[in-house]
Amino acid sequence: MAWPPTRYFSREQDEALIPLQDIIPFILHAQLSLLLNPLFWLLVLLVGYQYRRVTRLKQELFGVGGEPVWQYTLLATFHGLLGGLGGSFVMVLVGVSLSNIGISYLWGLALILMLLSPRFLCFSYAGGIVSLVSLIFGWPQVDVPHLMGLIAVLHMVEAVLIRISGHLGAVPVYTEHRGQVVGAFNMQKFWPIPIAALALVSLPPWLQAGGVVPMPDWWPLIRPAAMPDPEEALFVVLPVAAGLGYGDVAITTSPEQKSRVSARHLAFYSLILLGLAILASYVRPLAWLAALFAPLGHECTIWLGRRAEAKGQAFYVFTESGARILDVTKNSAAARLGLRSGDIILEVNGFPVTGRASLAEAVSAGGGRLEVRFYQRESGQERVALTYKGPDEPLGTILVPEPGDKPQVELSTRGWLYRWWRQHKG
Known part of the structure; x- marks a missing residue:
């Protein structure tokens, strides 16, 4: 205008x-x-x-x-x-x-x-x-x-x-x-x-x-x-x-x-x-x-x-000594615990954590109580935090891929014209 x-x-x-x-x-x-x-x-x-x-x-x-x-x-x-x-x-x-x-x-x-x-x-x-x-x-x-x-x-x-x-x-x-x-x-x-x-x-x-x-x-x-x-x-x-x-x-x-x-x-x-x-x-x-x-x-x-x-070396990779966090959803129990991207969850309610399965079991065993020991990436130190969550409330963590996981996306910069040409050429 x-x-x-x-x-x-x-x-x-x-x-x-x-x-x-x-x-x-x-x-x-x-x-x-x-x-x-x-x-x-x-x-x-x-x-x-x-x-x-x-x-x-x-x-x-x-x-x-x-x-x-x-x-x-x-x-x-x-x-x-x-x-x-x-x-x-x-x-x-x-x-x-x-x-x-x-x-x-x-x-x-x-x-x-x-x-x-x-x-x-x-x-x-x-x-x-x-x-x-x-x-x-x-x-x-x-x-x-x-x-x-x-x-x-x-x-x-x-x-x-x-x-x-x-x-x-x-x-x-x-x-x-x-x-x-x-x-x-x-x-x-x-x-x-x-x-x-x-x-x-x-x-x-x-x-x-x-x-x-x-x-x-x-x-x-x-x-x-x-x-x-x-x-x-x-x-x-x-x-x-x-x-x-x-x-x-x-x-x-x-x-x-x-x-x-x-x-x-x-x-x-x-x-x-x-x-x-x-x-x-x-x-x-x-x-x-x-x-x-x-x-x-x-x-x-x-x-x-x-x-x-x-x-460079990939930062968000699987670790056998804990469960590394890729992301934390907003307003979740994990966010209230102070968990952040890159942190490593070591224990939940006294149970050692090594991946998705063990994390889910440890969270379920505690009912609504969550006492988490984790390695904080920002400070480089271990921390312990406590919170409570509702029975249907998820923890709110997205973990890094584990062995056997498949890539979800292919990060490509190819445009529509190139993809069309490849499709018709094949």
Whole structure:
């Protein structure tokens, strides 16, 4: 939804600092206009649907139901608002413009690439291809530095969101790692992002209704390919609704550690790409380097994560001295005992525990009383805890796979087109 502009940004020779007091209302107004837009809430519903699919997967695999989908959705929306606010400041301060960056081509190509692999539904790949085609053939007309700037800022926001909440709601799964069935966490996150961006317009002074916010002469950092007359070159704030997603798997580390590392890699990528976008706006041949780095640098961040998983030792594996916990359901007896993912249950009600069967027997023998001795992964010490549960209340633990268990999921990045081709070829 376009926001009817009441003010514009323009470059002024006598300004040295960015007037934050004038910019902040612009950004807040843009976000508010999106919050009042039904299209944004349609995006929120789509995010909620994705979280519903994630919680259904957990119920299908382990029979764990009652996950609060609405809580995940509201929390993701709240985090998206914060991320959009921060991203809006970066977009405006750097001067990323949506004018002449080929948004329609970007979306169309991203959807096509998604058929090859879901992870290609990312502007890094589509943006890099569109930019290279534009640089080689001169069509479509794309302002490559600004397109790279947009991609960089969106990934910067994504890195922050992954660091804050990328590990929340991770789904425990059994998968195969280096020939062994191990426990892992499938991490799927989605965020609706209301963000403010700029668009370059050229208006004579008599059409500049509402006045002009003066900006420093060095602004914008990312210069447009063709800057009009300074007296008529204006930037207007536009509210844009975007959706960000994150998918990963934690096998050799906890979801918290995995999201921390992924966020760090993505932050480095976004900062480098933003720097290349700024330089390319002054030295246009560097647009080739920025266009190449967008997809290749993103592939590098994925490769780094996969290499760590491939070379590392699986964390959630079977142990003969106790029952290792893969996950603990919320508001369960296990949660009240203080049990956490990675802890090892050693005894229940005085009975030694070595796996699912012995754990179930020990819990049943105690009636409603649960006195548990366990090894706490976080502290590295043994603990004893006591609680009581109802007769039909489950303990609330999901244990790591035992010898003979089969993998539940195959963690693959193959897209629909590849699977269709393999099916018809066979």
